[in-house]
Each structure stands twice: as C-alpha cells, then as structure tokens.
Amino acid sequence: MSTALKSKGFIALALLPALILFLVFVIIPIFWSAYYGFFEWKGLGTAKFIGFGNYNEIIHDRIFWNALLNNLLLVASAIVGQIPVALLLALVLLRNSLFSKFIRSAVFMPMVLSTVVVGLIWGYIYHPQFGLANFILKEIGLGSWTRAWLSEPHINMLAITIPINWSNIGPYMVIYIAALQNIPSEIGDAAEVDGARGWRKLIYVTLPIIWSTVIVTLVLCISGSLKAFDHVIVMTNGGPAHTTELLATYMYNNTFHVYRYGYGSAVSTVIMLVSALLIAVNYAVTKRRSA
Amino acid sequence: MRRSFSYRVFSVANHLFLVLISLLCILPLLHILAVSLSSKAAATANIVKFWPVELTFDAYRLTIENSFFIGSLWNSIERTVLGTLISMVLCITAAYALSKENRVFPGRTFYSWFFIFTMLFSAGLIPSYLVVTNLGIKNTIWALVLPGAVSVYNMVLMLNFFRGIPKDLEEAAFMDGAGHFVTLWKVYLPLSMPSVATLSLFSMVGNWNAWFDGLIYLNNAQDYPLATLLQQLTAGIDMSTSSAVNADALKNIAQRTVKAAQIFLSMIPILIVYPFLQRYFVQGMTLGSVKE
Numbered sequence: 001m002s003t004a005l006k007s008k009g010f011i012a013l014a015l016l017p018a019l020i021l022f023l024v025f026v027i028i029p030i031f032w033s034a035y036y037g038f039f040e041w042k043g044l045g046t047a048k049f050i051g052f053g054n055y056n057e058i059i060h061d062r063i064f065w066n067a068l069l070n071n072l073l074l075v076a077s078a079i080v081g082q083i084p085v086a087l088l089l090a091l092v093l094l095r096n097s098l099f100s101k102f103i104r105s106a107v108f109m110p111m112v113l114s115t116v117v118v119g120l121i122w123g124y125i126y127h128p129q130f131g132l133a134n135f136i137l138k139e140i141g142l143g144s145w146t147r148a149w150l151s152e153p154h155i156n157m158l159a160i161t162i163p164i165n166w167s168n169i170g171p172y173m174v175i176y177i178a179a180l181q182n183i184p185s186e187i188g189d190a191a192e193v194d195g196a197r198g199w200r201k202l203i204y205v206t207l208p209i210i211w212s213t214v215i216v217t218l219v220l221c222i223s224g225s226l227k228a229f230d231h232v233i234v235m236t237n238g239g240p241a242h243t244t245e246l247l248a249t250y251m252y253n254n255t256f257h258v259y260r261y262g263y264g265s266a267v268s269t270v271i272m273l274v275s276a277l278l279i280a281v282n283y284a285v286t287k288r289r290s291a
Numbered sequence: 292m293r294r295s296f297s298y299r300v301f302s303v304a305n306h307l308f309l310v311l312i313s314l315l316c317i318l319p320l321l322h323i324l325a326v327s328l329s330s331k332a333a334a335t336a337n338i339v340k341f342w343p344v345e346l347t348f349d350a351y352r353l354t355i356e357n358s359f360f361i362g363s364l365w366n367s368i369e370r371t372v373l374g375t376l377i378s379m380v381l382c383i384t385a386a387y388a389l390s391k392e393n394r395v396f397p398g399r400t401f402y403s404w405f406f407i408f409t410m411l412f413s414a415g416l417i418p419s420y421l422v423v424t425n426l427g428i429k430n431t432i433w434a435l436v437l438p439g440a441v442s443v444y445n446m447v448l449m450l451n452f453f454r455g456i457p458k459d460l461e462e463a464a465f466m467d468g469a470g471h472f473v474t475l476w477k478v479y480l481p482l483s484m485p486s487v488a489t490l491s492l493f494s495m496v497g498n499w500n501a502w503f504d505g506l507i508y509l510n511n512a513q514d515y516p517l518a519t520l521l522q523q524l525t526a527g528i529d530m531s532t533s534s535a536v537n538a539d540a541l542k543n544i545a546q547r548t549v550k551a552a553q554i555f556l557s558m559i560p561i562l563i564v565y566p567f568l569q570r571y572f573v574q575g576m577t578l579g580s581v582k583e
Contacts, residue, residue, distance in 0.1 A: 011391060014475075017384065024426075025439075032418035092305065109317065109565065112569075125319060230503065234525065251416065255420075265418070
C-alpha cells in the first residue's frame, strides 16, 4: 500500500501550515496570557512574580467592576435587542418576495462594514453640535432631549449599544431565515390542521424546531459581547473617566497606554473565564427549557 | 385566503414597520455621503441631513490628491490580496486533511477540536502582541496577514463542502494512480470553485475591514491600511511625529467633510461586492448546517 503511505504524508503536510500558525498565534498566547497574569511586568526588563497579586488587585479595582458591568449591559442588550428583533424579522421576511429581499439586504448591510466605519458613522450622528441625532430631536420639538450622547455618564453606554445592535441584527436574521427555510413545509401544514396558528404555532411548533439554532446564536451573542472592543475604541476609547470602559478596552489601555502587561494579562484571563462561565450558564438554562 | 379589513391594516402596518427598519439601516450611510458632498461650512453648521448642502466635490478632490490616503489605499489592497491568498491556501489544505475519515487520518477528531476550541476563546491581546514582536515581523505586512490567516469558520464550511463530494470520485482518482495532492488539485478544487469563491470573498472583506492589528503592529503611519488610517484620524492622535508626513496634508484630511469622504470611499469596494456577500453568506450558513 505505497499509495496509502504517500497519501498520509500529504495529509500531514497539508494540515501542518495551518496547525503551526494556529499554535503560534492562537494557542500559545492563551497559555502565555495565563502565565503573565502572575507577574508584575512593564513589557520590558524582568518580570517579577507576584502570585495572585494582579487578581487580588482586580477584585478591588472599581474600574474593572464597572467595565464588567458595562460588558454585562452589552450582553443584556444583545440578548434583548438582537435575538428577538432578528427572529421577528426572519419570520416576517421568510418569503422570497422582492420586497422582503430588499428589506433583508438593507438590514444585513451594516454587518459588512468595518467596525471602524460603523463607529465613525455613529460618532457623526451622536456629535453634540453637528450630529444628526440632536438635530432631529430639535426639529421635532424635543430640544430638551438633546444630549452629549457619548460623554454623559449613564447615557453613553446605552448610546453605544445602538450601533452594536445595529450592525449585528443582520447576520442573526440571515441565520434564522436559513433555519426557518429548512423546516419542511409539511410540518407547518400539519400544525395548522391540528389547529395551531399564529402565536401558538410559533411557540409550540416553529421555535422548538429551530431551538438549537437559537442556542448557537445566544452563545455567539454572549461571547461576542464579552469580546466587544472595536466600536468603543473608535467612539469613546473607554472615556470619559472610564464610564464606557469595557473589559477588553480596559485590558488594552492598561497594556498599551500604561504599560502594565502583567495586569492586562490577568484581565484578559478573567475575560476568558467570565465568557466560559456565561456560556455554561446559557447552556444549562437553554438545555433545561428544551427538555 | 380571506382578506379581512383588519388583516389589511395589519399588513400595511407590517410593511411600514419593515420599511422603517430598513431606513434605519440605510440612512446613516446616506448621511455620511451627504456630509462628504457638502461644503465645509454647511457640514459644521449642522444643516446636512440626507441630502448634500452646497454640493461640492472638494472633499473627494482633497482626499484623492492626498498621497497619504493613496498610500494607505495601496497598503489595504496589498494586505487584502496577500492575506486572502494565504488564508485560502491554508484553509483548503487544512480542510482537505480534516475532511478525511478517522480511518485515513487517525488524529482527525483531536485536531478538529483543537481548531474549534478557539472559535469561542481567543487569547489576550498581549501575548499575541508579544508573539508578533518576538517573531520580528512587527512593522511588516506579515504582522497583518499571518495572525488571522486561519479562519476556523471558513475551514469548517470548506470541510463540510469537501465531505459532500462523492467518495467514488476520490476512489476513481486513486485507482488511476493519483495521490492526495493530485486528487485535491484536479478533483476536489474544480468541484468546489463556488465555495472557494465564497470564502475568498469573506476573507477579502475581513482583511479590508480590519484596522486594529494595523494600529498595534505598525509604528509608521505610512504603513497603515485605510481602515487604520480612518480610526487614527478620528482618534485625533498626533501623527505628525512620524516621519515623511506633511502636516498640512494631515490637517486637510482630518476635516469633517473630508473624513466623511474617506469613510465613504473606504466602503465602496465592500458595497460593490455586497450583493454577492449577502447571497453567499446565506449559502455558507446552509452549507455548514446541512452536513453537520
């Protein structure tokens, strides 16, 4: 079986480049990150081992907790603002009419734009003096509602959730449409014969069938919201006074602006742990409901 | 089907709602276009909505005449072409290996999990940064194209597509004395051209849109791809310290209307391929789900 032997060589060879790149740029960094979390290190010079010192500091760091809270706000806003809206749109736009194709294209559009473009566009809209948002409010007689959207505490985080949801509804909608179109039409017909229509049909027939897809999108939502970074860096860079700081931006600012590599590493390890925890919780909750 | 009055009211409301949603998605882009085509005075006096005020192409002229912008445009093109090529070669070869059964390729399951693990967990930024620095590829284009070259998502889609190709074809090729390489090249690839095109498109868009890697891995503003340049201009970070940058030119391109023009220009390539992107994204989703 010389061909078979030769072929195994090629398979190994085919996998090798991707494997090496992945090992070097993805897997090793995960362990390094965990490792550096135990050191006090400025990125240059010797690193000083301080055990759980960084983690201890994280627990007492108010900015960290605020950042975590902001991340959880993003998770909540994604689950409330992206999943149901995407599902609703998918249900309404299921048919392949010209009209629904047009709407689908429009909703999907923001997803293909660079996060920097999305951030900049909404930065324009939120601009306190020249921004569209305040301008429209004034035009319709709600001048007292105008805000410095991205700098007022409490409002700025909410303002940031809008562009993030804006650019993420599209892909989820497309995923749901694909899942819904995979449902054999006989099932829907059978349900209607049995008297299930409208909401009843949605809750007792359609949703259970696509439930596994919903779970996948929930996981994507959670892990995406915890990794969220780009929009905030572009729009506010975590400011003012850390009010829009997220875990990822806090890690970034600690590392590349204050040069606390060790502390930043510890924060990124915590991000991974929180993410794993939330995904596990999500699985536990959704599993029970589908059973 | 009976069409009662209330049904028709509902239907109209439904359509109105959908039109409103799609307007919400499109109008922000239109606003940017309008600002970019308005005069500088109009844009800073807060009267531009969705239609240009005092129409002028000055912003576009300033942008295109600016060597800084042209340079970063070129950087973006270079990065997109190189990045897409590398990532497709890696994706195809790895997916081919992983598409084999356990009998042919014993460690398959382990390697698959190895790749999938990171779809949810990505490492911190710091170690990635250190890896790039230690490899000595900082400030080169390799720092942009190598770290993200392996897309697990693309690989899974490709893998599933390869799995869908009938085994008979492969066996026939083997009978004729072809090895795996020839089989991949002459049998699998020609059959998977639609998938390859789809994934290349995804990869191109990803490369074109990426900006953060440019920010941390490149020190010289002249090396920035377009997306990074856009971010830096808005962040208001002083780039005049970096050599060979004309301060006046910088001031020009940081204007509100000119920035809008640049935002819009940077979107054009994406908007051109958009119809394909959307269709293929759907196909990609079904491609992945059918074979699981």
